[in-house]
Amino acid sequence: MKLYIAEKPSLGRAIADALPKPHKKHQGYIEVGNGDVVTWCIGHILEQAEPDSYDEKFKRWQLEHLPIIPQQWQLKPKYKTKSQLAVIRKLVKQCQQIVHAGDPDREGQLLVDEVIDFLNVAQRKRDAMQRLLVSDLNLPAVKRALTQLKSNKQFVPLSVSALARSRADWLYGINLTRAYTIQGGKVGYKGVLSVGRVQTPILGLVVTRDKEIKHFVSKPFYEVNAHVQVPNNQRFIAKWQPSDACSAYMDDEGRVLSKALAENVVARITNQAAKIADIKKQQKKLNAPLPYNLSSLQIDAAKRFSLNAKLVLDVCQSLYEKHKLITYPRSDCRYLPNEQFALAKSIINTLSNAQMPFSEDAKKADASIKSKAWNNAKVGAHHAIIPTEKSPANSSLSSLEKNVYGLIVRQYLAQFYPAFIYQHTHIELTIAGGKFNATANVTEQLGWKKLFEKGPAANTNTGEQNSFETDTGKQSNNEGAFAQVLSNLKKTDLLHCEKGELLEKFTQPPKHFTDATLLAAMTGINRFVKDAALKSILKDTDGLGTEATRAGIIELLFKRGFLQRQGKAIVATPAGVGLIEALPEICTTPDMTAKWEATLNSIAEQQANYKSFMQPLESTLSSLISAASSSLPTSLKGVKAAGKPAYKKRKRTKKAEVGSKNRGQAK
Structure with missing residues (x-):
């Protein structure tokens, strides 16, 4: 008998539908026409044991117990799904071969693998175990997947990566949450100070952004536009490009801060000849954005x-x-x-x-x-x-x-749909010794962009640069008639600057995070990493958390009272700010966690191993516990507790809820 173990009942039913009939439905499994059986987990039916499973003394939250680092890791069955685990236990003993049918990702791989390990399945069956990857629950797709079974051994690195992630989250969350909750109590904070390997750096991003906005001081800066006339009396606008000689009057982002300098440029270029120094005309093609993850x-x-x-x-x-x-x-x-x-x-x-x-x-x-x-x-x-x-x-x-x-x-x-094709024109002008640029784009083939002009995605980012911003840095102000004027110019044309125009602008504060921008920060975390060496090795796609966990991590911060919404903006609460200020910088910035995430990805790709990840983590954890023990989180003094009361204040009747809270410090 071949036994299929799916991640959840819906997948189990889809697999059974693609297998021979008639079917016999039993409690927790389906027997199909050829005698094979399909059963399922109900998500994770095992969970990391709580600290007191390793030692009764860990029921009490005390600094001297920390860090708690299990020598022999333990899993335990979840109470609500014990009966389903019993069904799987019976079936794995009866079967001749096992087909792993967890979801096609790291967590799905670990979810079934850990059940096989927990049940001490014979090595012979483990070696022969196959992997079924189902990405589409429709009957034809499942039938195709059943013809493409692979050896489960190919996916061991995925499982190891997920296991390392799970244990790291437990170690980091359990130990630091206990340490800071204990210390917070000493300054009068009466709640659980949940600290997580991923959630806390995300909270740190929001707190840092909120502070930048609060302390932002707007400053004026100046730009100069040249209004240029062409031989046929048409006009366009070119923008001044300050030279290196102006650097003393500019900020780090190249903005001119001296109004007098800008006014001088306006006066010099008004009613002057404009010479075309260079024209670059180029047909550019932009392919469709990739499908979604x-x-x-x-x-x-x-x-x-x-x-x-x-x-x-x-x-x-x-x-x-x-x-x-x-x-x-x-x-x-x-x-x-x-x-x-x-x-x-x-x-x-x-x-x-x-x-x-x-x-x-x-x-x-x-x-x-x-x-x-x-x-x-x-x-x-x-x-x-x-x-x-x-x-x-x-x-x-x-x-x-x-x-x-x-x-x-x-x-x-x-x-x-075909590519989006456009003609890009870039013109450099010299006016009274100053350099001016103008750019324009003329669409030649709209292609796939037709789909983005209407419907649910009309104003949506495609996940990739898909507009003229690809080349100009921002949408050119020389559009429409301006664009046509520029595209028709020749280098020999004689131009005239009718006037200079001074534009006074003001620096703008960064914007509060929203659901979209916070997710983007999590998926492209290298932009927020401070360490230059680490930033250089991280890819644009390296992120905090996984596709499956990011939404839950953000929601967790809301549930625990560390984040709140103000319209579309996501801001930190006083408790969230206090926690970040109490923690050492290494816990609140994404550098360390981003490095760990990159190592976890390397484990999945067989470029790193379990020990290379866990050993540095345990060493860092000991240092962090020592730092927490030696100082008090005064930033939380007088702050109203977020969420529920602290663990040690709970009554015995809420023990189960406490256990859930304790385990919940995972990420």
Whole structure:
């Protein structure tokens, strides 16, 4: 008998539907026609043991017990799912072969692997265990996946990476939360000070941004525009480019701070000849943005529909599990396997006939176009989020589901539209010895951009630069008629500067984080890393947390009372500010955690090992506990506790809730 172990019941049922009939449904498993069996976990049915499982004395929160570092790690069954674990225990003894059918990501790999380890499955069965990767719950897709089973041994690095992450979160969260909660109590703070390996640097980003805004002092700076006339009496505007000689009057970002200097330039260039020093005309092509991974979808949905990350994930899970309209949503990949291209025509036809807003766009899509999204080398355990072959026409979708599904469809259809092509013109002028620039872009082929002019994604960031900003740094002010004027100029043309124009502007404070920008910060954390050496090795895609956990981490900070919303803005509460000010900088900035995240990724890619991650973490943890013990968090004095009362104040009747709180310090 072959035993399939799925991550959750919905996946188990989808697998069973693709296996021979008739089916016999039992409590916790399905027996199929050929005698094979499909069972399932219910998410994680095992969890890290609490500290007092290692030693009874750890029930009391005391500094002398810290750091708590298990010598032999223990897992324990979750109370609510013990019966399902018993079902799996019985079935693994009876079967001849096991098929691991966890979700196609690190957590999904670990979730089933740890059950196999916990049940002490015979080594013979472990060696023969196969891996089933299902990214689409529709019957044809599951049947295809069943013909492509792989050895589970290939995915051991994913499991090790997830295990290291899980244990690191436990060590960091349990120990530092206890240390700072104890010390906070000494200054009168009566709540749990939750510290996490990922959540605390994210809180630190928000606190730092809030302080920058609070203490920001706006300063004036000056720009000069030249109003230039061409031979046929048409006009355009060119912008002054200060020379190195002006550097003493400029700030670090190249802005001119001296009004007198700018006024002098205005006076010098008015009614003067303008000579074209250089003209560069270039046809440029911009390919369609890649399909979504979860984070890029969450960012776009936040910008377009003001949806928070957790809500987008919940909607995606519904579209995946309930409606079966999209592929696996917790993906960190924006590429597709080459073999998936064979399904493109069928998917496009389905969308064309769906009688939905995007159907006309689907009818105009060219299924023969193969974009850069299809790239086996960049696809890991899962691929980008795309529509399935199932028609949405008969699905009863909520407005939220329609909006998110529309974004996913739009991004997929863009792969089958031609490139956006435009003529880019860059002109350098010399006026009274000063240098001036003007740029313009003239669209030649709109291509995939047609999809972004209407519908749910009209004002949405595609996840990549997709506008004229790609070349000019910002949308040129020489658009429309100006653009045509510049594109027709020749180097021999004689131009005249009619007047100079002084523009007084003021520096602007940074903006408060929103759901979209906080997620973007988490996914591209290298922008916020201070250490230059670390910044250089981190990639733009290196981030804090995983696709599956980022939404939960942000929500956790709200639940624990460290963050709050003010309209669309996300700001820190007094408790959040107090906690960040109490912690050493290494805990509140993303540098250390970003480095650990990069190492976890390296473990998954077999470029690092478990010990190379855990040993430095344990050493750092000991130093942090020592620092916490030697000082009091005075920044929390007089601050009203966020969330629930501290652990040690709880009554015995809430022991179970306490355990949950204790375990919850994970991230």
